[in-house]
Amino acid sequence: MTEKFQVGQIIEGTITGVKQFGAFVALDETTQGLVHISHITHEFLANIADAVKVGDKVKVKILSIDKEKGKISLSIKNALPPPQKPQQSKPKPKPKKEVPIEDFENLMKNFLKDSTDRQTDINKRLNNR
Structure with missing residues (x-):
């Protein structure tokens, strides 16, 4: 050799x-x-x-x-020189996390209760004028 x-x-x-x-x-x-x-x-x-x-x-x-x-x-x-990597596009958005149905129902109940309470407060204020 x-x-x-x-x-x-x-x-x-x-x-x-x-x-x-x-x-x-x-x-x-x-x-x-x-x-x-x-x-x-x-x-x-x-x-x-x-x-x-x-x-x-x-x-x-x-x-x-x-x-x-x-x-x-x-x-x-x-x-040889290594090939150039293609430019990365914008990262894909992560899929939204699924909320279990029980949690969703509780969230909705709380939302409706809060909404009703706020509406009651607004009505009281308007009637007290």
Whole structure:
């Protein structure tokens, strides 16, 4: 494995193979790495063939280098800026809390009693003039 690659480095490579679990990327004539399907795009990707195909040129970030096993882990999504989040619209109003019927009946009884008492007071004041 060549010493010219370092973890964190972003380089251009070519897709050389596509499997369900990821894509193989040639970094140079003798060095190849793997981009796991979870590192292809920022969004969920069910089918890797929807995003890349053999022969595509891609920018990749080197995530890890295992010299003993001769494996390089790569990421396409980490080599790109994250997508901008859409502006959030106004928050939706919370649904009004439902009042149990017993509480509603009590509220109405109290309201009617208060209303009747006020009307009685008003009538007394008017008659005392």
